[in-house]
Amino acid sequence: MTARLFVNVALNGLTLAALYFIVASGFSIVFGLLRTVNMAHGALYLLGAYIGYDVAAAHGWWWGVLAAAIAVGLLGAAMQKWLLDRMQGQDLRQALVTIGLSIVLGDLLLARYGGLTYQFDPPDVLYGSVRLPADLGGYPTFRLFLIGVALAVGLGLWLLMYRTRLGMAIRAGVDDRAMLSAMGFNVPGLFILVFALGASMAGLAGVIGGSALSVAPGEDARYLMSSLVVVIVGGMGSLGGAALGALLVAYAEQIGLVLFPHYAILLTFVIMIAVLAVRPRGLLGRA
Amino acid sequence: MKKRSPSLSWLVVAALVLVPLVLPAFWLQNIFAKAAVFGIIALSLSFLNTYGGMVSMAQMAAAGLAAYAMAYMSVNGSGLGVPLPWPLALVIALTVGTVFGALTGWIASRTRGVYLLMLTLAIGMGVFSFAQQNNELFNAFDGINGVAAPRVGHLSLNAPIPFYVLSVGLAWLLLVLVNHVVRTPFGLALQGLRDSDRRLAALGFRVTLHKIAAFALAGFMASVGGVLMLWYQGQIAPGSVGLTAATNILVIAVLGGLRRPAGAFAGALVFILLQTFATDLFFRDRYNTLIGAVFLLVVLFLPSGVLGLTDLVSWLRRAIRTRQAGEQSSSTP
Numbered sequence: 253m254t255a256r257l258f259v260n261v262a263l264n265g266l267t268l269a270a271l272y273f274i275v276a277s278g279f280s281i282v283f284g285l286l287r288t289v290n291m292a293h294g295a296l297y298l299l300g301a302y303i304g305y306d307v308a309a310a311h312g313w314w315w316g317v318l319a320a321a322i323a324v325g326l327l328g329a330a331m332q333k334w335l336l337d338r339m340q341g342q343d344l345r346q347a348l349v350t351i352g353l354s355i356v357l358g359d360l361l362l363a364r365y366g367g368l369t370y371q372f373d374p375p376d377v378l379y380g381s382v383r384l385p386a387d388l389g390g391y392p393t394f395r396l397f398l399i400g401v402a403l404a405v406g407l408g409l410w411l412l413m414y415r416t417r418l419g420m421a422i423r424a425g426v427d428d429r430a431m432l433s434a435m436g437f438n439v440p441g442l443f444i445l446v447f448a449l450g451a452s453m454a455g456l457a458g459v460i461g462g463s464a465l466s467v468a469p470g471e472d473a474r475y476l477m478s479s480l481v482v483v484i485v486g487g488m489g490s491l492g493g494a495a496l497g498a499l500l501v502a503y504a505e506q507i508g509l510v511l512f513p514h515y516a517i518l519l520t521f522v523i524m525i526a527v528l529a530v531r532p533r534g535l536l537g538r539a
Numbered sequence: 540m541k542k543r544s545p546s547l548s549w550l551v552v553a554a555l556v557l558v559p560l561v562l563p564a565f566w567l568q569n570i571f572a573k574a575a576v577f578g579i580i581a582l583s584l585s586f587l588n589t590y591g592g593m594v595s596m597a598q599m600a601a602a603g604l605a606a607y608a609m610a611y612m613s614v615n616g617s618g619l620g621v622p623l624p625w626p627l628a629l630v631i632a633l634t635v636g637t638v639f640g641a642l643t644g645w646i647a648s649r650t651r652g653v654y655l656l657m658l659t660l661a662i663g664m665g666v667f668s669f670a671q672q673n674n675e676l677f678n679a680f681d682g683i684n685g686v687a688a689p690r691v692g693h694l695s696l697n698a699p700i701p702f703y704v705l706s707v708g709l710a711w712l713l714l715v716l717v718n719h720v721v722r723t724p725f726g727l728a729l730q731g732l733r734d735s736d737r738r739l740a741a742l743g744f745r746v747t748l749h750k751i752a753a754f755a756l757a758g759f760m761a762s763v764g765g766v767l768m769l770w771y772q773g774q775i776a777p778g779s780v781g782l783t784a785a786t787n788i789l790v791i792a793v794l795g796g797l798r799r800p801a802g803a804f805a806g807a808l809v810f811i812l813l814q815t816f817a818t819d820l821f822f823r824d825r826y827n828t829l830i831g832a833v834f835l836l837v838v839l840f841l842p843s844g845v846l847g848l849t850d851l852v853s854w855l856r857r858a859i860r861t862r863q864a865g866e867q868s869s870s871t872p
Contacts, residue, residue, distance in 0.1 A: 289654075289656070335839075343652055343653040344594060344653060344656070345838060347653050348793060349839070351786055352790075352834045352835035353835070354786075355790070355827055356832060356835070359825060360828060363824070363825060473782035473783075477660075477665075480657050480660060480661040483657075514672055514674055514675060515673065517665055518669065521662075521665045525646055528649070528650075528658075532650060
């Protein structure tokens with residue numbers, strides 16, 4: 253294992269962890285407050301990627317990012333307001349509805365965009381690679397940007413949750429929804445906002461992930477699975493858990509691919525099973 | 540527990556016997572037999588949910604693993620594996636699926652509800668990822684092709700009428716098995732587990748073992764479906780155990796109504812009919828949108844699935860009888 257390979261694996265793992273964190277954070281906060289498992293999260297990722305691609309091709313990459321986050325966030329708000337709100341408390345039924353939506357959305361996206369793989373054009377300032385010190389080679393600038401975005405998202409969500417009144421309401425709602433409502437907060441409105449936030453995380457991740465890697469049908473399944481494993485390992489409804497889970501899962505994948513490429517996924521699952529055996533709620537999860 | 544009307548059962552049996560005599564081979568193989576096969580896999584999900592309160596999205600993975608094991612141990616066109624005599628291969632394949640089911644049950648034993656659904660989905664997709672990236676056992680993307688169904692005497696089990704008889708017969712047997720098991724002490728304990736596992740544990744039952752055993756039984760049923768699926772398709776690929784395939788089984792179980800085990804087969808029939816004939820009804824390839832939309836409608840408005848529509852018949856009958864009784868009593872002075 254040369255120094256270069258080591259640095260490459262370390263940075264690739266960090267990039268993948270960054271992407272997984274952005275996707276899983278949306279999934280996790282929706283579950284944390286609403287107790288809804290949004291099975292359409294992967295489909296929302298894909299939708300964000302495709303919308304971002306179309307807008308980016310016409311108006312530039314930054315507008316693509318903004319459009320994706322906003323459009324998917326609005327769709328999430330609509331989903332919560334008109335479909336999921338009617339079934340508050342029926343976890344299984346909500347999960348089934350989101351599964352149905354993911355089937356329809358996935359198929360419609362397939363109809364519109366086909367089976368091709370799309371490649372984004374990131375903006376010039378983020379193009380190319382950065383020379384690493386000590387003759388360790390280069391690393392794509394965009395991937396470093398992705399790591400930066402994940403840190404920003406993490407920081408932003410943390411500030412929202414722990415330093416704003418809205419975040420206080422959300423955390424209170426996680427603990428006791430009925431009490432929050434009794435104190436006069438508009439709980440249904442809060443739910444719509446949180447769902448929209450979670451969905452827009454997926455949309456944002458779609459564009460950024462699509463630019464760092466690529467977009468094709470089947471990516472929705474991949475990111476749904478990774479979100480599931482990340483929050484199972486890290487703990488549901490916990491930002492720190494999403495970060496920790498993302499790091500563990502991403503590195504397990506990368507190391508597995510380097511050491512035993514045909515059995516790599518087993519490492520991820522061994523870790524997941526080990527965590528579940530010791531802490532069924534995930535590493536940083538709460539009941 | 541709703542009592543099934545015996546006349547409906549006889550009607551179904553008569554229809555199933557008449558079908559091979561009346562309909563062409565296409566219908567036998569690609570509609571009814573296929574519905575029986577996917578119905579068996581959906582039955583395993585429905586059994587776990589209705590009597591155990593656990594929605595497992597790993598059933599298709601169990602079926603797929605059994606299919607992969609069977610393909611690995613059969614003569615195949617991908618040059619993979621070790622051909623064995625088919626009865627032996629069958630026993631091993633069913634064991635693989637059952638053990639996977641038990642393993643899933645063990646991993647999921649401390650979870651419940653939606654969390655269990657998520658976990659089993661993750662497990663199922665892990666199997667898909669493994670099948671997709673592994674060359675030695677699964678042949679990665681290509682899967683294992685060119686698998687011939689066994690021959691019994693001069694009959695190939697793949698031919699329309701033998702396969703129809705085999706799959707519908709096995710479907711019926713497994714349905715009888717499920718209905719029998721739920722009346723045994725084990726089945727009753729399982730239902731107790733569904734209602735309150737803490738109470739069951741307080742009574743001294745070993746809850747985890749019960750869960751594992753239930754999952755193992757479901758895994759066995761799914762394996763039977765998986766092997767039949769392999770013989771029907773002649774091949775197995777990662778796509779057969781992917782997210783779409785896993786959600787299709789859930790869709791089938793929900794369409795049929797999660798309250799009755801037999802619903803799985805009704806749901807499978809509706810699903811296969813939609814899938815096969817949607818091209819005539821709808822825009823060419825968009826049958827998944829149609830199925831997704833039907834699924835959403837059922838989840839939103841028909842909690843008992845499409846079989847809930849038969850409840851409509853008995854509801855109407857009762858409504859008419861009540862009306863008649865009302866008229867009679869109001870006409871007597």
